[in-house]
Amino acid sequence: MKFHQSICPRNCYDTCSIISTTHKGVLISVEGNPHHEYTSGKLCPKALDDVKKVYSPQRIRYPMRQRGRYSGFWERISWDEALTLIAEKILSLKETYGSSLPLALNKYSGNFGVLHNAMEGLFTGIGATTRTVGSPCWSAGVEAQTYDFGTFFCSDPLDMAKANLIWLWGVNPAWTAVHQMPIIFDAIDGGAKVVCFDTHFSATAARAHRYVQVRPGTDGLLALGFAKVLLEENLIDSNLSSYTLGHEEFFHYLENEISLDNCSEITGVSISTIRELALEYGKTHPACIWAGFGLQRYTNGGQTLRAIDALGALAGHLGEQGGGVQYAQFQTWRFSGAIQNPAHPFNISSNTDHPSIDSLTQNQKQTDRLLNINRFSEEALSCTDPPVKILWISGRNPLSQDGNLQQWKKLINQLDLIVVNDLFHSKSSEAADLFLPITTHYEHWDLNAGYWHYWVGVNEPAILPIGESRSDIQIAWDVSSKLNELEPGSCIFPTSGDEKETLLRELGPQMLDILGLKKPEEILKAPVRANFPSTAWENRIFATPSGRYEFFSSQASNARLSPLPIFVPPLNPSIDAPLRLLTPHHYSTINSQVYASGADNSDYVLHLAPELAQRHNLAVGDRAQIWNKSGLLEVVIQPLLGISADTVIIFQEQVEANSPLNCLIGTPLTDMGQLILGAPGFALNETFVNLRKL
Amino acid sequence: MVKQLGFVLDVNRCLGCGACAKACQNRNQLAPSLVRRKIRKIEKFSKDHIEMFYLSTACNHCGNPECLRVCPSGAYAKRRDGIVLHLSEKCTGCKSCVASCPFGAPLINPQTNKASKCQLCYERLDRGMPPFCVQACLTGALRLKELKDIPDNKLLRLTAPAPSLRLTRPSVFYKPPRATKVSGFLFPK
Numbered sequence: 001m002k003f004h005q006s007i008c009p010r011n012c013y014d015t016c017s018i019i020s021t022t023h024k025g026v027l028i029s030v031e032g033n034p035h036h037e038y039t040s041g042k043l044c045p046k047a048l049d050d051v052k053k054v055y056s057p058q059r060i061r062y063p064m065r066q067r068g069r070y071s072g073f074w075e076r077i078s079w080d081e082a083l084t085l086i087a088e089k090i091l092s093l094k095e096t097y098g099s100s101l102p103l104a105l106n107k108y109s110g111n112f113g114v115l116h117n118a119m120e121g122l123f124t125g126i127g128a129t130t131r132t133v134g135s136p137c138w139s140a141g142v143e144a145q146t147y148d149f150g151t152f153f154c155s156d157p158l159d160m161a162k163a164n165l166i167w168l169w170g171v172n173p174a175w176t177a178v179h180q181m182p183i184i185f186d187a188i189d190g191g192a193k194v195v196c197f198d199t200h201f202s203a204t205a206a207r208a209h210r211y212v213q214v215r216p217g218t219d220g221l222l223a224l225g226f227a228k229v230l231l232e233e234n235l236i237d238s239n240l241s242s243y244t245l246g247h248e249e250f251f252h253y254l255e256n257e258i259s260l261d262n263c264s265e266i267t268g269v270s271i272s273t274i275r276e277l278a279l280e281y282g283k284t285h286p287a288c289i290w291a292g293f294g295l296q297r298y299t300n301g302g303q304t305l306r307a308i309d310a311l312g313a314l315a316g317h318l319g320e321q322g323g324g325v326q327y328a329q330f331q332t333w334r335f336s337g338a339i340q341n342p343a344h345p346f347n348i349s350s351n352t353d354h355p356s357i358d359s360l361t362q363n364q365k366q367t368d369r370l371l372n373i374n375r376f377s378e379e380a381l382s383c384t385d386p387p388v389k390i391l392w393i394s395g396r397n398p399l400s401q402d403g404n405l406q407q408w409k410k411l412i413n414q415l416d417l418i419v420v421n422d423l424f425h426s427k428s429s430e431a432a433d434l435f436l437p438i439t440t441h442y443e444h445w446d447l448n449a450g451y452w453h454y455w456v457g458v459n460e461p462a463i464l465p466i467g468e469s470r471s472d473i474q475i476a477w478d479v480s481s482k483l484n485e486l487e488p489g490s491c492i493f494p495t496s497g498d499e500k501e502t503l504l505r506e507l508g509p510q511m512l513d514i515l516g517l518k519k520p521e522e523i524l525k526a527p528v529r530a531n532f533p534s535t536a537w538e539n540r541i542f543a544t545p546s547g548r549y550e551f552f553s554s555q556a557s558n559a560r561l562s563p564l565p566i567f568v569p570p571l572n573p574s575i576d577a578p579l580r581l582l583t584p585h586h587y588s589t590i591n592s593q594v595y596a597s598g599a600d601n602s603d604y605v606l607h608l609a610p611e612l613a614q615r616h617n618l619a620v621g622d623r624a625q626i627w628n629k630s631g632l633l634e635v636v637i638q639p640l641l642g643i644s645a646d647t648v649i650i651f652q653e654q655v656e657a658n659s660p661l662n663c664l665i666g667t668p669l670t671d672m673g674q675l676i677l678g679a680p681g682f683a684l685n686e687t688f689v690n691l692r693k694l
Numbered sequence: 695m696v697k698q699l700g701f702v703l704d705v706n707r708c709l710g711c712g713a714c715a716k717a718c719q720n721r722n723q724l725a726p727s728l729v730r731r732k733i734r735k736i737e738k739f740s741k742d743h744i745e746m747f748y749l750s751t752a753c754n755h756c757g758n759p760e761c762l763r764v765c766p767s768g769a770y771a772k773r774r775d776g777i778v779l780h781l782s783e784k785c786t787g788c789k790s791c792v793a794s795c796p797f798g799a800p801l802i803n804p805q806t807n808k809a810s811k812c813q814l815c816y817e818r819l820d821r822g823m824p825p826f827c828v829q830a831c832l833t834g835a836l837r838l839k840e841l842k843d844i845p846d847n848k849l850l851r852l853t854a855p856a857p858s859l860r861l862t863r864p865s866v867f868y869k870p871p872r873a874t875k876v877s878g879f880l881f882p883k
């Protein structure tokens with residue numbers, strides 16, 4: 001038996017450190033690493049199926065070509081054929097258009113390992129190409145926290161155990177960040193009280209002392225209502241003037257623009273509850289707020305986060321051990337970026353000051369055509385000079401997750417070649433011409449950081465690649481090699497390399513400093529915790545232009561936003577689509593990534609208030625239809641407690657339904673995200689539908 | 695004194711996440727139909743409280759095991775530490791235990807046509823390791839304890855809703871659940 005260090009690369013708060021066990025080259029079990037203080041020896045149910053996933057009969061083991069998109073008629077081809085096909089197409093397009101812009105990459109977080117950025121490196125190596133910019137996930141919140149604090153940074157998640165009051169706001173860790181739950185339970189054992197704010201009674205709400213139902217998209221107003229009570233009751237931190245900017249203006253706004261009657265009416269929370277909770281938050285120290293990602297997937301999402309931040313600041317909870325307003329962090333991602341920035345004729349200086357995944361590099365700004373990842377199909381269609389002709393989809397499944405499928409269909413028609421690299425077939429591969437089989441994290445080297453905890457570590461291969469699968473970086477080297485074989489000098493990305501050495505080069509001086517290492521090789525021993533203080537902003541010195549916490553942000557006003565956090569209503573339902581549809585994560589999946597061998601359900605389950613079900617004469621198990629101008633979906637009814645009668649919920653479960661859930665989704669955008677991530681985020685929760693019984 | 699090992703579940707820590715059940719299934723390499731550990735969701739409401747909790751259940755290693763009583767082939771044994779063992783080599787597949795266990799714990803293995811049930815990972819216990827399910831539980835909700843050491847008033851026996859089921863004296867205990875107080879427009883005045 002041999003043991004190997006692995007890291008779960010999913011887009012998940014927990015980024016677990018895994019010990020995988022092999023016997024004679026076969027992966028036999030995976031367990032949480034007991035020496036990692038966040039994973040603490042445990043894994044979530046998703047990762048517990050990893051062995052099955054690695055050896056799944058459904059896994060694609062060879063490069064495949066589809067004869068006719070959507071035909072399902074896939075034939076096995078050799079790697080050489082696949083690479084030749086891709087390289088020849090790239091070269092002929094370059095010839096036709098005199099540019100490599102017809103070549104587009106759509107990649108995100110299917111695997112968050114740093115070596116997967118080789119795909120960006122390959123594209124940069126080919127020349128100026130069409131790329132995505134922004135994030136479908138967290139943009140508005142990231143920008144909001146940047147206005148307030150100067151950058152977004154959270155405390156070490158273990159810090160939460162010290163809280164006396166924990167507000168879980170729009171976050172469902174019992175399903176999506178399971179390792180935080182024992183920390184919260186430890187705080188409860190120590191006497192802490194936990195309040196959960198959400199649109200529905202979640203598995204996390206069930207473990208809290210108190211659940212407060214908030215109407216979707218009105219959380220910012222609720223935070224401002226709490227702030228107003230703090231002001232009236234004089235529960236404001238008396239030191240505010242020493243470390244914040246613009247609190248007088250903010251007070252003025254609260255006094256003149258926020259009324260509790262209005263706040264209660266709009267949020268659905270009674271005035272007495274608002275008062276009671278505000279007093280408790282103002283008087284209890286330390287008090288921690290954890291603001292979830294779902295909160296900011298609205299057209300007012302950035303303002304919501306700013307209002308919650310401001311509430312934390314007002315009560316003096318910032319920088320407090322066990323307190324603060326926690327969202328996420330990206331400070332442990334300061335990799336050198338060597339992979340995605342091969343030395344390039346256009347590359348004036350390689351920019352390593354910024355973390356690599358979501359931000360643009362200097363290089364891209366000068367050369368690439370950048371399309372908002374959340375409106376990719378529309379923006380790609382509007383590119384005419386030259387048009388987009390090749391699409392490479394990597395670490396994503398846009399045809400299952402993106403909005404505006406009609407535009408996607410049009411785009412697909414216009415494309416000469418669609419390449420997907422993945423482990424399994426997906427909604428997106430149904431439209432592809434070529435499928436390149438990739439390795440799992442048990443079959444390649446990688447380097448991973450978390451965006452919640454502070455740990456960074458190396459993922460070692462535990463077994464040989466299954467079938468003919470190759471790692472993303474190997475594929476990138478191979479494509480470059482084929483391009484250079486056909487036309488020397490056509491790609492400056494390396495044509496071969498060593499995965500381990502490549503990952504060590506990602507640990508530049510800045511990362512080594514953060515991790516307290518002298519040499520990159522030291523990280524091979526075990527995961528390392530970045531040496532940041534456990535409490536974010538503990539000295540109350542902020543990274544804003546003023547060095548203070550900014551209630552009043554000139555950066556926001558420069559971006560044509562209100563300088564103060566304000567309430568902007570979310571979108572309203574229309575008569576044609578009166579119900580808001582929320583599609584939160586399910587415990588068994590991360591977006592379209594699923595792990596069970598077969599789907600448990602053949603239909604999406606629509607959760608709704610018993611009262612709304614009654615109104616439509618619907619009982620458990622009945623079939624119904626929801627629809628809007630984008631599409632139509634058949635669902636099975638399941639009443640759910642603690643949800644308002646103007647909202648319906650479908651959790652993103654694995655379902656063998658004919659039409660995908662995203663057929664109902666458009667491309668509404670968030671208020672913030674442009675400045676920091678290059679594009680506004682996805683206001684996914686601003687989706688509305690109509691309902692009828694079948 | 696004879697010992698009695700048993701599962702103790704702190705329902706205020708259980709997420710219903712099913713990691714315990716998955717670990718049991720995967721690590722014991724059980725066929726999909728042989729589910730030894732299950733998660734049940736319990737919901738109760740009052741005017742302004744919701745009590746929603748999960749019960750992670752398996753064989754209860756009963757004090758008076760009905761399976762053992764009815765088995766005509768002597769294929770069940772109770773160890774000194776309280777574990778109720780099913781001895782596959784003596785089992786004829788008559789299904790008496792399957793029919794008689796009030797908790798539906800023994801199931802017929804489709805491959806062997808013999809009964810199969812939770813053996814409390816005794817081979818691991820004998821090597822000083824916790825059962826797979828207990829080891830997998832993320833929150834420490836599920837534990838294996840020597841029940842004789844725990845004061846009675848701290849625990850509830852929740853598995854046996856009907857009084858007759860208590861006859862088997864299931865060795866499984868639950869900490870009393872804490873309800874969540876609910877505010878908002880859920881329960882209008």
Ligand code: SF4
Pocket residue numbers: 008009010012013014015016043044045046047177178179
């Ligand atoms: S999905 Fe999340 S919780 Fe599960 S193993 Fe991966 S990182 Fe950990």
Ligand code: SF4
Pocket residue numbers: 752753754755756759760761762778794795796797798799800811862864
């Ligand atoms: S739960 Fe059923 S199988 Fe287990 S010991 Fe009791 S009677 Fe026997």
Ligand code: SF4
Pocket residue numbers: 707708709710711712713714715733748750830831832833834835836
């Ligand atoms: S692993 Fe633990 S928390 Fe999860 S369902 Fe099982 S007993 Fe409950």
